[in-house]
Amino acid sequence: MNFSKSAFFAGAASVAVSFSSAFAGPLVNQLGFAPDAEKIVVYPGSDANGLEVRDLNGKTVLKLKAPMVYDWEYSGEEVQTFDISAVKKPGTYRLFRGKEYVGTPIVVGKNVYDDLVKASLKWFYYQRASMPLEPQYAGKWARAAGHKDNRVIVYGTDKATGGKGNGQVIKSDRGWYDAGDYGKYIVNSGITVFTLLEIYENFPKYADSLTWNIPREFPKYPELLEEVRYNLDWMLTMQDKDGGVYHKVSTLRFSGSVLPENDKDARYAIIKNVTATLDFAAVMAQASVVYKNIDKAYSDKILKAAEDAYAWAKMHPQQFYKQPADVQTGSYAPGDENGKDEFRWAAAELYRATKKQYYQDDLKQNLFTPDGAWWGNVNMLAAFRVALDSADFDKELVAAAKKTVLNEANNLRAVGDTSAYRLPAFPWSWNWGSNSAMANNGMVLVHAYLLTKDKSYLDGAQQCLDYLLGKNPQDMTYVTGFGYRSPRNPHHRPSESDMVDDPVPGMLVGGPHLGKQDINLDGKENWKCPNYAAADKPALAYIDNRCSYATNEVAINWNAPLAYLAAALEAIYNK
Template identity: 85%
Template sequence: MSVYKNVFYAGAALAAASLFTSVAFAGPLVNQLGYYPEAEKSVVYPGNDANGLEVRDLNGKTVLKLDAPDVYDWDYSGEEVQTFDISAVKTPGTYRLFRGGAYVGNPITVGNNVYEDLVKASLKWFYYQRASMPLLPQYAGKWARAAGHMDDKVIIYGSDKVTGGKGAGKVINSARGWYDAGDYGKYIVNSGITVFTLLEIYEHFPKYMDSLTWNIPREFPKYPELLEEIRYNLDWMLTLQDKDGGVYHKVTTLKFGGSVLPEDDVAPRYAIIKNMPASLDFAAVMAQASVVYRNIDKAYADKMLKAAESAYAWAKKNPKAIYKQPDDVQTGGYVPGDENGKDEFRWAAAELYRAKAVAGVKTDKAAAGYLKDLKGNPFTANGAWWGDVNMLAAFRVALDSADFDKDLVAAAKKTVMNEANNLRAVGDTSAYRLPAFPWSWNWGSNSAMANNGMVLVHAYLLTGDKSYLDGAQQCLDYLLGKNPMDITYVTGFGYRSPRNPHHRPSESDLVDDPVPGMLVGGPHLGKQDINLDGKEHWKCPNYAAADKPALAYIDNRCSYATNEVAINWNAPLAYLAAALEAIYSK
């Protein structure tokens, strides 16, 4: 074993030990960034003693005094905990918690704009994920880097001798776009739900988003800054549409590259296999984007709507074209769990029908076809993630009800509200006050918590009922420190945050601090990266010895299963934080 590997494993062991020590001797667990005055505020205290809780201001004055609450078990961590509701503290300021007369934990902030820096950082991170351009110091600061992956000569998979073809290989220009996660691949399926979520931020909170700036280069100065960033990825997505309308799945190397800077990852890049789900995700996002951009760039909006209709038509002609990962390709699969594409057709039809209505051609033959397809493909109860986009269709129909008939709208609202009510019921009774289902504890569990928060925000937008906003707050609280690890899961934020994410630019840039604003994947029991056989190789030590999903996390770059980052994880974090900021700052 090399010296470097000894250091690597020692660091992993130390990280695991420090995190589990913090669990064993945890104090109060709170949102480490703070709360708006009118927000629900809860403090989770591990243990079962009889001490109450005092909240004091910095002058030592007691502003709230609470008796010890009941003790609850939380199966996901194996803890007994007590939860204190301190929502009565509404005056802006900094407060400290006391228990048994002793000061415990870190100060708590109550005030305005408590999440604005988080919103800007979580969105600025997409700039740091840009391919095909240098990140200049005036925008990227100490994380400046040279351009990587110009992607102007991407090989069509199967057209060259390396991947089974007979020739030198057909090439396309597939520049721009965001790196998907901790690696350097660019994927249509994951870009789909990511761009949808970012566009939802702008659609729901345009006035708030127009007020923000986070220092990115401006190609289109008339665009709002968020739409400038999103276009960088939309432009890339357009490059993967073939002349027949079908869309390639991804642009990657054949195997994952090492932990190097983008400029040093020089293996050939391939556009890999047109398929139905990718084409439909593309169609849905292009249709949605055509609506959002129509008032600021009609030509671009028309281009996207045309591309969306072409992709949908290709998918209709090729309904069995499901992506199958070739044997010689080892990069991310992003293969949906089903093979019928019903959820992708549902989402794309909803977005296309609305886009046609907004473009003033709601009554043409194509629009009628989208509506017919949507009516014949009922909503399911499934929540939103890249592998099932049913809820995205329900969001669209429920919140844009003027564009759809009343029966569709009623079905969509029922879908959203049932999910929201189930989440809120769990949050109201959970020891940690966390609206999460058992299946939320999977790869990317933190994104599941953020997506749950998105559902609850949509329910609030539909009803105006603050209880749903309180549930969304609890989802964000968990991500920002009210969790058994006592950390925020966002790099650069809070009193304790991840320092060693699985993210190749942060691993290889010789900068101690990771790029800020990244939501790491979070704990779960998948253990895909754990060294279970005891042999020396590049897998993590067994950090999940407690065998509880909320504890199965390690802050080490080896842990691609719990500490990687991804664009579809950051997007719902940004949505959730921006929603609370926009709603409470009105």
């Protein structure tokens, strides 16, 4: 995600080999399953023995013959896949093969992901800028306030960035640090806030029930909306008087591995542009609907901000962000940007919020494409909105939106049904932040389930979460603090510098891929990682080392779909 480079990586512990290759044990969701969920066990190798599932009293509750052996192209492994979904009685079970106990216990029961949901959401509190994290809320990860951002320089107005004066200054406090670095980025905040608000919109009863010990500024809000508002309030500070929105607040280059309070470089609000402005417009319009019944004054305020932003974007449709040469923090600007997906999403959200016909007219002139969701393409977010809020939109738009969602879900389901690992993943899912791609794939499948009530989509979503929680070639969860084996050395400046052995729990690391951006291939830059991708297999290309900003960084837009996916399965199976 963020192409960040820290100065100090020497001596960090690492895991550069596949656990499954070393131990050849069963690979399974390490947190467990709801009674009615699909339950898949992947076993590397070609053993002729079957699989037994026994309860803790030693009673065999399920016996399966050895299945066929399949190759998984993404790891180069031969594997066998066992379906133990017939085990529905709540309890703890063990797997036996050839009369030998293998792997780790498997839990079946209610609320197996509840703690994960809360931790993945509480992590946003740990990412807060501009305030101290006090021990009664943060525990051993308490820290002083960093980046008060009460004097942020508008880029290009001071002499250091090419201006003639001392610099125009704005106040841009609050908000979440974006990832392992200390920047705050509008584009990434947009899709992140959408995803968190989608938890509330899709599963309001479950969302209302969640509490996870954060300071309460708005005690009448559900805690999820309290946390989201902390970032919305920052986003509001990024809108200029003319309606345009700055791209990001950051220093000119990434800091080293220091605590937030020790990052003292000047902070800049960098360049208004159309994509940041439209992402802002979309999420403010969405939020205005969500907050309307609990805080009408705030809802009205953010809806006006959304409409002002959309009007600015219509006047500046080609004003795209271009990273200045003296800025080296995350760009969040894909090379093929045309703004159509951002206009699509903003128009959909604003029409729902206002019922003003010209927003729907704009959407009709800019119909959905087949693209899935990530920060660089928010087309699917517009499709989600129109498909699920069908009463608000014209029938032809609703039909097109549903087709977009269901086509993507059907393609994912077809892959999941035939994959050796039972993972609904496309070849392009193996990119920077591959774990978020798996979570976003799961989110598509959940939305298909919400539209159709077809459980096969829910099974596909379960497969995505299973991969993130242990059913992968590393035999580990990719979430700090959860499961039997989890990341210990994320690329995350607070974790690198806080002198606490345990990383903050609930962080989803980026995951394996073959980009190799942080690997010391030429031997000239000794701060880079060892070659953890020597096998040239994307599912194996991962290292649990703080050096790996390409595979082991964390980010708000990765945690949000993890929280959504786990919350969805909790809410649906335990209602």
